[in-house]
């Protein structure tokens with residue numbers, strides 16, 4: 001709702017009230033309309049201030065209402081009522097003015113912002129465009145290039161930048177509402193003719209066509225199949241080419257097109273999923289709201305390779321004191337140099353405070369004696385990690401959290417090396433750890449709720465989205481990756497090429513196909529794991545070469561590694577590169593010949609594989625594993641899996657995540673297609689639909705938020 005009060009006798013104050021962000025719900029819109037009429041009808045009131053309760057102006061349209069039937073006054077007539085008012089209306093912007101909140105502010109005649117406020121049009125991230133006049137007013141106010149930038153990227157700007165761009169009239173370090181009241185009094189009685197943005201002509205720079213062409217190219221490059229950014233460009237184009245009223249009609253048409261698209265639904269689901277994962281629960285009943293995190297001031301990182309360096313940077317930038325430990329002086333000094341460079345680049349590019357003084361380097365593990373939490377990031381080798389955990393357990397003060405960055409080893413086995421297994425959790429960061437936003441917090445059967453809560457909170461403080469997951473081989477993300485990779489290998493055996501598989505996945509929206517990603521990460525990484533699992537056989541011919549544990553196995557990745565083809569680092573992998581370390585993947589005729597030879601050697605006849613089969617076999621095998629993970633209680637809900645896949649594995653955000661996507665496709669259809677491929681390829685593992693997937697499909701493809709009801713039934717019933 002919106003409250004009305006009278007300030008200093010002549011200023012009518014409308015205060016938006018809808019915690020937590022004063023979103024424009026039906027009740028708030030109704031309140032604004034009613035209170036505007038009241039302010040305009042009271043003769044003593046000479047001007048109006050609109051502000052938000054609790055130091056937040058407005059977070060935009062109420063996203064929670066998007067799925068429901070529209071009630072209350074629509075936004076567009078509401079902003080027109082404000083702009084057309086005969087008394088000056090001043091927006092007092094504290095905290096945030098986002099989306100519809102900024103549109104509300106742009107309909108006011110003046111805008112006063114607090115210096116800490118942020119403003120922006122984030123609609124594009126929800127698959128929408130600013131639909132209450134934002135695409136028509138902003139270019140009129142700040143020009144086309146700046147408006148295109150803000151609307152197509154959704155980036156938030158500070159009050160200072162907003163002032164520079166001309167979005168706000170004044171910025172204050174003091175109370176913005178008081179400043180707005182004073183300002184409102186000062187403009188009482190002044191003509192408002194020049195203050196109604198909708199009446200401004202839209203600036204037409206001479207190189208207009210080139211500006212729009214560049215904007216379209218830019219969004220095509222970055223959107224990876226998302227339709228909102230390009231539609232935002234079209235809406236701004238309407239502002240330049242059409243009169244305001246016609247431009248508004250075009251904005252409405254384009255908004256409706258986006259609003260009813262599956263992409264907007266997926267992005268809005270994802271918005272709430274990302275927030276839902278912070279309300280974590282574990283399989284043994286620990287929960288976010290009953291588990292208190294422990295205070296952590298000082299942390300240690302053991303092992304300063306690729307991951308340890310990024311983790312050290314991330315901890316220091318978040319304000320933690322860090323003890324960074326390596327084995328030998330040489331490695332330590334290389335790591336120190338690399339970490340310093342990363343901190344400096346962070347300060348230069350993102351304005352993060354330099355945090356060199358937060359880090360102490362050491363070659364002795366004894367240096368961690370007084371820390372509150374340790375993150376181990378040594379080689380992925382169980383024997384080595386066990387030794388490190390035994391040492392840590394002996395050296396650290398009592399009560400210290402011992403965390404491992406392992407990609408998939410058994411957390412419980414590591415915990416059993418320590419005197420306090422309840423203090424052990426996985427903190428699985430993703431490379432590069434100072435950039436990637438995802439953290440899997442892996443709890444073992446003995447991890448205490450408090451320790452899970454602490455690791456989750458640490459992640460948040462480091463700017464990560466933390467997702468709590470159970471302990472199993474590969475946890476959630478890497479466990480699902482295995483069947484996806486396997487299908488890709490099998491498709492090569494059956495006749496596909498890496499280029500074909502990658503193209504299908506990239507058209508789906510992945511930034512890189514599976515083979516390009518493997519080349520980037522290094523083929524030797526998976527090879528080492530397969531070797532330690534006893535999967536890599538010296539015999540590369542005969543039927544046994546393609547069978548492991550009674551199931552079909554593809555040794556293709558192993559064969560490439562045997563030939564020294566580790567991907568980008570060696571200049572050769574699934575693709576060729578101009579030099580070791582090269583980044584541009586080119587199809588490799590050698591690889592094509594090698595595949596032909598391999599098929600001939602194993603009696604495989606190449607067949608034509610279409611786009612649909614590539615997509616379905618890769619994605620549905622991955623999705624099927626996701627359902628198995630839910631069934632096993634490793635992830636608490638589908639949102640956890642979706643957030644992990646979007647933030648950690650490049651799943652296109654506008655498709656919501658693998659579990660949401662499965663629901664969109666139809667769970668019955670996913671089951672039917674898996675069964676279809678299973679029948680044709682009975683030897684291919686990973687295609688047998690798991691019981692939870694079957695059960696959900698049989699119960700009529702329920703909406704994703706209802707899955708938990710089925711999941712929570714005893715597993716024996718699945």
Ligand SMILES: CCCCCCC[C@H](O)CC(=O)SCCNC(=O)CCNC(=O)[C@H](O)C(C)(C)COP(=O)([O-])OP(=O)([O-])OC[C@H]1O[C@@H](n2cnc3c(N)ncnc32)[C@H](O)[C@@H]1OP(=O)([O-])[O-]
Nearest residue numbers: 020023059060061062063064098099100122130131132275
């Ligand atoms: C003809 C057609 C006319 C159409 C008109 C279109 C109008 C318009 O152009 C469309 C929009 O405005 S689209 C909207 C454009 N606006 C946006 O896209 C803004 C989206 N919001 C954000 O970016 C961030 O939430 C903030 C930066 C606001 C706060 O960040 P923070 O401090 O890290 O906090 P946090 O953890 O993120 O959120 C705290 C709680 O607030 C909740 N909530 C937040 N916004 C909400 C909303 N609009 N609604 C409802 N709820 C919203 C959030 O779910 C969470 O609830 P929970 O129950 O505790 O989980």
Ligand SMILES: NC(=O)c1ccc[n+]([C@@H]2O[C@H](COP(=O)([O-])OP(=O)(O)OC[C@H]3O[C@@H](n4cnc5c(N)ncnc54)[C@H](O)[C@@H]3O)[C@@H](O)[C@H]2O)c1
Nearest residue numbers: 303304305306307308326327377378379380405406407431
């Ligand atoms: N690289 C990735 O993409 C990635 C992603 C997520 C998780 N991980 C996991 O993170 C861990 C580290 O991986 P990485 O890629 O950083 O490895 P890396 O080989 O780059 O670095 C490991 C570092 O540990 C050091 N080290 C070895 N034994 C040590 C000891 N006893 N004390 C102190 N330092 C020691 C080594 O000198 C080396 O610098 C592994 O468990 C890996 O599975 C890696």
